[in-house]
Amino acid sequence: MTNLIQQRRKLERSHNLKLLASIIDWTVALYIVVPTLVIGFFLYKDFILTISTSWIVHIPLVLLIVLLFLITRIETIRTYLQRADRLFLIQNRKQMVRLKRSGLYWTLSKHLILLGSVLALLAPIFIIVHHVTVLELLTLLLLLFTTNFMKVVLQLKLRKWQQLLSNIFICIFGAACFLYVPVIITALIYLILLIYCTSYYNRHFVYSTKHFDQQVELDQAAFYKWQSLLFRIAPELQSQLVPKLKKPRLLWKNSKRMFRRSDYFIEELVCKTMLRQKQYRLGYLRFLSMGIALTIIVPSWAKIIVLGILYFTLRSMMQSVIQQILEHKIWSIFQVSNEQIQAASSRLLKGFVDLPLLCALIILVVFTLVK
Amino acid sequence: MTIDINIHKGGYVENEAIISNIQFQVNSGELVGLIGSNGAGKSTTLQAMMGVLPIVDGQVTIGTYGYVPERPILYEYFTLWEHIDFYMCVAGKENSLTHRANELLKIFHLDHKLHDYPTTFSKGMQQKVMLILAFLDKHSTYILDEPFMGLDPQAMRKLLTILEELKAQGAAILMSTHALDTAEKICDRFILIDDGRILQQGTLESLRLAVKQDKASLLDIFDTLLEENHHD
Numbered sequence: 001m002t003n004l005i006q007q008r009r010k011l012e013r014s015h016n017l018k019l020l021a022s023i024i025d026w027t028v029a030l031y032i033v034v035p036t037l038v039i040g041f042f043l044y045k046d047f048i049l050t051i052s053t054s055w056i057v058h059i060p061l062v063l064l065i066v067l068l069f070l071i072t073r074i075e076t077i078r079t080y081l082q083r084a085d086r087l088f089l090i091q092n093r094k095q096m097v098r099l100k101r102s103g104l105y106w107t108l109s110k111h112l113i114l115l116g117s118v119l120a121l122l123a124p125i126f127i128i129v130h131h132v133t134v135l136e137l138l139t140l141l142l143l144l145f146t147t148n149f150m151k152v153v154l155q156l157k158l159r160k161w162q163q164l165l166s167n168i169f170i171c172i173f174g175a176a177c178f179l180y181v182p183v184i185i186t187a188l189i190y191l192i193l194l195i196y197c198t199s200y201y202n203r204h205f206v207y208s209t210k211h212f213d214q215q216v217e218l219d220q221a222a223f224y225k226w227q228s229l230l231f232r233i234a235p236e237l238q239s240q241l242v243p244k245l246k247k248p249r250l251l252w253k254n255s256k257r258m259f260r261r262s263d264y265f266i267e268e269l270v271c272k273t274m275l276r277q278k279q280y281r282l283g284y285l286r287f288l289s290m291g292i293a294l295t296i297i298v299p300s301w302a303k304i305i306v307l308g309i310l311y312f313t314l315r316s317m318m319q320s321v322i323q324q325i326l327e328h329k330i331w332s333i334f335q336v337s338n339e340q341i342q343a344a345s346s347r348l349l350k351g352f353v354d355l356p357l358l359c360a361l362i363i364l365v366v367f368t369l370v371k
Numbered sequence: 372m373t374i375d376i377n378i379h380k381g382g383y384v385e386n387e388a389i390i391s392n393i394q395f396q397v398n399s400g401e402l403v404g405l406i407g408s409n410g411a412g413k414s415t416t417l418q419a420m421m422g423v424l425p426i427v428d429g430q431v432t433i434g435t436y437g438y439v440p441e442r443p444i445l446y447e448y449f450t451l452w453e454h455i456d457f458y459m460c461v462a463g464k465e466n467s468l469t470h471r472a473n474e475l476l477k478i479f480h481l482d483h484k485l486h487d488y489p490t491t492f493s494k495g496m497q498q499k500v501m502l503i504l505a506f507l508d509k510h511s512t513y514i515l516d517e518p519f520m521g522l523d524p525q526a527m528r529k530l531l532t533i534l535e536e537l538k539a540q541g542a543a544i545l546m547s548t549h550a551l552d553t554a555e556k557i558c559d560r561f562i563l564i565d566d567g568r569i570l571q572q573g574t575l576e577s578l579r580l581a582v583k584q585d586k587a588s589l590l591d592i593f594d595t596l597l598e599e600n601h602h603d
């Protein structure tokens with residue numbers, strides 16, 4: 001059976017490597033990875049050396065803990081099941097159980113290493129700024145690990161709104177335990193919870209085949225995770241997804257126009273798409289907000305570099321989005337000239353890239369001058 | 372003459388012709404049926420006419436046209452009215468076409484779905500959206516690729532009325548269809564196509580003469596011509 005999980009992991013690795021090789025060659029990787037590592041190292045070093053005087057000291061410990069509880073998560077407990085297993089493997093209970101259990105341990109080990117690395121990077125903040133001991137930090141690791149495991153198990157059982165409520169409760173409970181309950185008691189509570197969760201998952205999801213379809217669905221999504229991410233970054237690689245709603249619910253519903261000028265029809269189409277296509281909207285806002293946040297927190301010498309990188313990344317992202325929209329089949333019905341397309345693209349780039357970054361730059365300059 | 376086509380060769384890849392020796396005209400006030408089996412080259416011919424076929428060796432003369440595609444082409448993030456509004460803005464006839472748009476929406480019973488995404492409509496309703504967009508503006512030419520696909524009988528009758536009106540107004544209409552019974556009744560001429568070549572073209576009478584069958588239906592004629600072609 002070890003062979004089967006190894007075989008499936010190998011298949012996934014080779015799929016992801018092929019995908020990576022199809023989009024970048026080693027020179028591109030070198031130009032991206034090496035500068036990122038070098039700049040990242042110096043930024044981190046700079047941050048650690050000046051930590052006691054940096055902005056981070058103003059962030060209370062409780063906020064940091066709650067944030068960690070909110071943003072860390074296990075995406076899926078891997079099962080390495082495939083659709084065809086319904087035909088053959090499902091009849092061999094022993095093999096199936098071993099495959100699923102191996103998937104569980106692989107997922108948990110990977111997540112533990114990841115969480116440990118994140119906490120190790122953040123350790124100077126906890127230890128120097130908030131005077132947290134190493135034992136407390138290890139307990140935090142256990143808390144986060146168990147909480148994330150609990151969240152992903154509940155995700156398999158509960159509805160969306162129930163998941164949201166339970167997640168909020170678990171996060172508050174975890175943060176309160178860490179901050180106000182003695183370390184040993186907290187560690188014991190969470191150790192018991194971890195053992196209970198593991199046995200619960202084994203009983204309901206490893207030994208049982210009731211959730212086979214759901215598990216296959218989730219595992220397939222995990223298998224194609226990088227591919228989906230790539231599609232989000234380079235949306236021209238996939239066709240647009242059809243909205244699930246029957247009609248627009250947010251802003252400009254009832255087909256109202258965004259722009260009064262009727263010659264701004266391409267802008268109207270792109271802006272409404274940005275508003276109504278969740279991935280475009282979130283992708284743009286995520287890029288912009290993360291870039292601006294990074295610009296604020298990095299030292300002065302790195303601000304211009306980050307802004308420059310943000311400008312070019314946001315610009316190429318928007319160009320790619322506009323390009324995808326312009327490649328839609330709909331343009332075989334609506335005949336538009338190249339001049340109209342170019343003028344609209346230029347206005348859109350100004351609106352989506354130049355204007356927000358100019359605002360960010362002005363705010364940054366004013367903030368620095370005031371300081 | 373509104374449509375004049377003379378294509379020696381056309382296809383998607385160099386040296387692999389999908390259509391060859393396609394030569395026909397559609398005159399003003401004429402409705403011509405482009406008839407052929409699946410994969411015969413009808414849609415490829417239409418694509419060549421619209422200038423979207425990658426490789427075309429020949430000449431195409433065509434004015435501005437209204438187009439109904441083989442499968443509905445809709446924008447995922449536009450409501451029905453936004454499609455119509457977008458069309459009017461592109462055409463620069465925002466004010467003059469609003470009345471016609473409302474008229475067509477009523478004709479095809481879509482006036483209560485204005486603010487819905489048409490991608491969530493049924494196939495027939497999506498086809499109606501395509502018809503509305505094609506007939507919104509007045510053109511000298513119309514290219515209709517399977518316009519009856521998915522339509523209910525009432526909508527079909529309304530489409531036939533619109534086609535009659537357009538013909539009377541002097542439009543040249545080229546319609547690709549598998550609905551041979553309907554085509555037989557409404558088309559003035561037919562172009563029968565197989566394996567990327569024109570088998571025969573002309574009025575129903577002239578086609579009957581060509582296959583030497585006095586009372587043959589369009590389907591009979593097409594069958595006979597296909598058999599002859601395959602024997603050859």
